[in-house]
Amino acid sequence: MKKSTDFHVRISDDELELIDEKARQLRMTRSKYVIQSALHQKIITLDNTAIKQLTSELRKIGINVNQIAILCNMGKLQCVHIEDTKNEITKVWEELKKLRQEIKNLNEHS
Numbered sequence: 001m002k003k004s005t006d007f008h009v010r011i012s013d014d015e016l017e018l019i020d021e022k023a024r025q026l027r028m029t030r031s032k033y034v035i036q037s038a039l040h041q042k043i044i045t046l047d048n049t050a051i052k053q054l055t056s057e058l059r060k061i062g063i064n065v066n067q068i069a070i071l072c073n074m075g076k077l078q079c080v081h082i083e084d085t086k087n088e089i090t091k092v093w094e095e096l097k098k099l100r101q102e103i104k105n106l107n108e109h110s
Contacts, residue, residue, distance in 0.1 A: 027104060051103075055096060062089050 011019075023033035025048070065086055072079035 051096070051100065058089070058093055058096060062086075062093065065089055 019034065020030055023030050026033060028036075065082070068077065068079065069082050069086060071077040072082050
């Protein structure tokens with residue numbers, strides 16, 4: 001739908017800051033957030049804290065496994081099935097990326 005009409009509303013600085021914060025959390029533009037809110041379209045909100053924490057922890061685990069793999073390859077550690085572990089972590093990482101993309105898509109198409 002072509003958007004050709006300009007629409008202005010007076011709000012306080014605090015209200016604008018709150019709108020911008022909510023739009024940013026949802027990775028939306030201010031305009032898109034306000035339009036969807038005004039038209040009562042479903043807006044999916046999500047506390048990304050848990051996903052960000054999981055991402056951070058998974059990254060740390062991956063780094064540790066890579067360090068162990070390096071030591072194994074150097075012969076300083078005897079490792080069994082380290083490649084299997086790395087592959088499983090990669091699978092979890094890919095699933096987490098898919099989940100984040102699905103959440104982003106839900107907000108873009110709602």
